[in-house]
Amino acid sequence: MGDHKRWRDLTGPQRTAIGTAASVQLLLAAAAWWDLAHRPVTQVRGPKWMWALVIGVNFVGPVLYFARGRATTTGQRA
Numbered sequence: 001m002g003d004h005k006r007w008r009d010l011t012g013p014q015r016t017a018i019g020t021a022a023s024v025q026l027l028l029a030a031a032a033w034w035d036l037a038h039r040p041v042t043q044v045r046g047p048k049w050m051w052a053l054v055i056g057v058n059f060v061g062p063v064l065y066f067a068r069g070r071a072t073t074t075g076q077r078a
Contacts, residue, residue: 024059025058025059028059028062028063029055029056029061029062031062032055032061032062032065032066033052033055035065035066035070036048036051036052036055036065036069039070042071043070043071044069044070044071045068045069045070045071046069051065051069054069
């Protein structure tokens, strides 16, 4: 357990990589939450509250929402 690095122990490129990954994650989540809030319930597969929670799960949640959470343009909830 003692092998954890502190922020100050990281190199510049490591800090940049972490900052970039965090920014991408937050932007993906924000875009997914915005889309969910503005999408009619008929165009969402499953309950909106569930997708709002799923979106909060790292990179996986927003990607899953965009891939599986949005219904087809015909309004089907399949």
